[in-house]
Amino acid sequence: MSQTKVAPKEVGKPAKNFDVGSWLIPIIAVLVAMALAAILIKLQGSNPITAYKSLFKTAFGSAAGIGATLGKSTPLVLSGLAVAVGLRAGLFNIGAQGQLLSGALAAAWAGVSFHGLPGYIHIPIALIIGAFFGSIVAGISGFLKAYRGVHEVITTIMLNSIVMGIADYLASHPLREPDQFLTRTSEIQASAKMPVYAHLPLGFFIAVALAAVIWWILGRTTSGFRIETVGRNRHAAWYAGISVKRTVISAMLISGAIAGLGGAVETLGITYRYAPAFNLGLGFDGITIALLGRVHPLGIIPGAILIGGMRAGAANMQFDSGVAPELVDLLMALILLLVTAPLITRFFKNSSNKSMTSGWGN
Amino acid sequence: MKLLSKRNSYFLFAILATAFFYSKDGDITTSVYATGAAFALPLALAAMVGIMCERTGIVNIGIEGTMLLSAFVAFFVSSLTQNIIIGLICAIFTGSMMGLILAVMAVSWRMDQIIAGTILNILATGLTSFLYVQGKTIPSVFQAIEVPVLSKIPFFGPVLFIHGALTFIGIAIILALYVAIYHTSWGLRSRAVGEHPSSADTAGVSVARLRYINVTIAGGIGALAGAYLSLELVGSFERGFTAGKGFTALALMIFGRWNPLGALAAALFFGLAQAYANQLMIDQVVNIPTQFTAILPYVMTIVVLTISAGKVRPPAAEGQPYEKGQA
Numbered sequence: 001m002s003q004t005k006v007a008p009k010e011v012g013k014p015a016k017n018f019d020v021g022s023w024l025i026p027i028i029a030v031l032v033a034m035a036l037a038a039i040l041i042k043l044q045g046s047n048p049i050t051a052y053k054s055l056f057k058t059a060f061g062s063a064a065g066i067g068a069t070l071g072k073s074t075p076l077v078l079s080g081l082a083v084a085v086g087l088r089a090g091l092f093n094i095g096a097q098g099q100l101l102s103g104a105l106a107a108a109w110a111g112v113s114f115h116g117l118p119g120y121i122h123i124p125i126a127l128i129i130g131a132f133f134g135s136i137v138a139g140i141s142g143f144l145k146a147y148r149g150v151h152e153v154i155t156t157i158m159l160n161s162i163v164m165g166i167a168d169y170l171a172s173h174p175l176r177e178p179d180q181f182l183t184r185t186s187e188i189q190a191s192a193k194m195p196v197y198a199h200l201p202l203g204f205f206i207a208v209a210l211a212a213v214i215w216w217i218l219g220r221t222t223s224g225f226r227i228e229t230v231g232r233n234r235h236a237a238w239y240a241g242i243s244v245k246r247t248v249i250s251a252m253l254i255s256g257a258i259a260g261l262g263g264a265v266e267t268l269g270i271t272y273r274y275a276p277a278f279n280l281g282l283g284f285d286g287i288t289i290a291l292l293g294r295v296h297p298l299g300i301i302p303g304a305i306l307i308g309g310m311r312a313g314a315a316n317m318q319f320d321s322g323v324a325p326e327l328v329d330l331l332m333a334l335i336l337l338l339v340t341a342p343l344i345t346r347f348f349k350n351s352s353n354k355s356m357t358s359g360w361g362n
Numbered sequence: 363m364k365l366l367s368k369r370n371s372y373f374l375f376a377i378l379a380t381a382f383f384y385s386k387d388g389d390i391t392t393s394v395y396a397t398g399a400a401f402a403l404p405l406a407l408a409a410m411v412g413i414m415c416e417r418t419g420i421v422n423i424g425i426e427g428t429m430l431l432s433a434f435v436a437f438f439v440s441s442l443t444q445n446i447i448i449g450l451i452c453a454i455f456t457g458s459m460m461g462l463i464l465a466v467m468a469v470s471w472r473m474d475q476i477i478a479g480t481i482l483n484i485l486a487t488g489l490t491s492f493l494y495v496q497g498k499t500i501p502s503v504f505q506a507i508e509v510p511v512l513s514k515i516p517f518f519g520p521v522l523f524i525h526g527a528l529t530f531i532g533i534a535i536i537l538a539l540y541v542a543i544y545h546t547s548w549g550l551r552s553r554a555v556g557e558h559p560s561s562a563d564t565a566g567v568s569v570a571r572l573r574y575i576n577v578t579i580a581g582g583i584g585a586l587a588g589a590y591l592s593l594e595l596v597g598s599f600e601r602g603f604t605a606g607k608g609f610t611a612l613a614l615m616i617f618g619r620w621n622p623l624g625a626l627a628a629a630l631f632f633g634l635a636q637a638y639a640n641q642l643m644i645d646q647v648v649n650i651p652t653q654f655t656a657i658l659p660y661v662m663t664i665v666v667l668t669i670s671a672g673k674v675r676p677p678a679a680e681g682q683p684y685e686k687g688q689a
Contacts, residue, residue, distance in 0.1 A: 150667045157609050158660040165657035326491040333488030337481050
């Protein structure tokens with residue numbers, strides 16, 4: 001068919017450099033979203049200025065606050081990165097949530113059951129196990145996409161619920177803390193807890209380093225080039241001799257591994273155990289963060305810190321101003337709406353429209 | 363058509379299985395089927411949303427969000443005004459607005475439709491969890507109506523003719539949509555736009571206008587599915603209330619080959635399977651952890667898609683923005 005003839009209004013591609021103009025859109029989107037949410041806060045009868053002041057003062061006003069913000073940001077950097085890698089390959093992985101949960105639970109299991117290991121071995125092993133399970137969950141969607149043509153959006157969403165159910169079962173029966181009424185695993189061994197250096201959590205540095213590695217892989221290596229090419233136009237990629245199926249599966253495996261790592265870092269660095277109420281929403285935040293960061297592996301970091309800060313300050317904001325912490329969910333949704341409308345026109349218009357949407361089984 | 367075609371053999375199997383169960387225990391089979399029908403209706407209605415949109419070439423993955431926000435509006439407006447009819451009307455308006463927003467993003471802005479739909483879903487989740495208040499109640503749900511005479515038929519009466527008003531409206535919409543898609547000029551135009559928009563355009567059909575109309579009306583139908591959940595089936599609202607039904611509906615739409623009756627059959631099968639699973643749990647015939655019965659619909663959705671993918675053909679222009687003058 002002829003969607004190539006749909007004239008693009010702008011010849012756009014994801015930002016390779018940090019040019020100021022393109023970064024205005026996310027900033028404006030965040031400000032407008034906050035203004036819109038302020039109206040809703042006002043309608044609820046609270047004072048938006050007090051709410052926002054409390055929110056940001058808690059998040060960025062002190063060393064401990066910044067430490068907490070970076071702690072909250074860590075899984076967000078990773079889930080944003082996971083979504084971004086998928087988008088680069090033309091795959092919309094909205095299953096970061098499920099992949100993250102499986103990573104969180106697997107890391108908790110590894111943290112609880114391995115005894116007598118020194119920290120510098122225990123932590124990496126637990127992280128790798130978390131990444132591995134995240135990768136398997138995403139791999140199912142990748143495989144079904146490549147070989148059965150089942151759209152990854154549906155399978156990843158369904159897998160989110162499936163993983164949540166299975167994780168709930170595991171945390172309430174086989175892996176439940178002995179003699180505990182609550183549905184949760186035991187606390188991980190001291191050797192698996194990730195250290196915090198003067199309020200700065202180790203996990204955050206791992207996440208940022210990984211973002212840099214992904215940026216290098218996508219921009220500078222052959223496998224990265226394959227992923228980008230398949231994402232831009234899978235027919236052209238196929239014509240050029242790239243195995244689209246293998247690339248789709250490996251992109252999903254990488255994406256899932258990053259998300260799983262996000263869950264593992266959260267378990268080993270923040271929660272120290274797995275409980276079904278933990279980690280909620282982190283994967284979905286990744287979608288907003290990836291798009292806010294213009295699908296650039298390094299660009300997601302500021303967005304993740306901003307949203308991590310909001311998450312860190314939300315409880316205190318409720319205490320100070322009475323505004324429900326779900327305000328952050330609303331802000332995320334508004335930011336997503338505002339940032340995608342112009343962004344997507346730039347990002348996808350020049351690539352083949354067909355690559356993402358067309359055909360539940362292409 | 364062959365008498366023993368694949369489709370007919372499915373139906374034959376379904377009838378025989380039903381007769382077998384009914385002969386073993388009539389009352390329980392009847393109640394399982396009635397529950398199955400109640401589970402199936404929102405899925406079938408949501409699948410109609412998908413069919414209406416995709417037949418005109420718009421992928422609507424925002425059904426879940428449409429249902430969630432409408433169920434929310436239906437419940438809280440009913441609670442506020444103490445009148446479920448006003449709640450229903452506001453919900454349908456909300457759903458149509460969601461459809462209209464999707465149409466603006468997909469048709470006018472020519473955004474990627476999967477992302478446009480995801481925005482609707484996240485927006486609905488954000489709005490409903492921010493505005494949610496605990497402890498509200500509605501005066502009553504839409505009460506079950508017994509259709510005179512018909513409801514007295516054994517088995518079919520209780521299964522099909524004792525339901526709330528929204529069920530009957532829903533069934534009417536499904537049947538009407540089937541007739542409209544295959545037997546009216548609107549249906550022909552819609553299908554043409556979904557298959558080959560430039561030909562339809564040449565023949566004088568306004569592609570953009572038809573897509574706008576269909577996606578907006580479909581949003582209203584999605585709202586009915588959401589309102590059915592909060593005002594008839596459950597009678598309450600929680601965060602994350604729709605629990606993936608909008609996505610399951612997309613799988614049913616594909617399984618039913620974008621045909622309203624096919625999707626209805628798929629939804630009935632799905633609803634029945636869930637009702638049976640519940641009954642087995644109640645009878646303690648099997649002792650499966652509740653978490654596993656809860657994930658059953660999601661596993662079935664993936665299995666259904668894996669089986670049907672590659673064997674079905676979606677509308678050809680699905681997901682592609684159309685611009686006048688393109689070949």
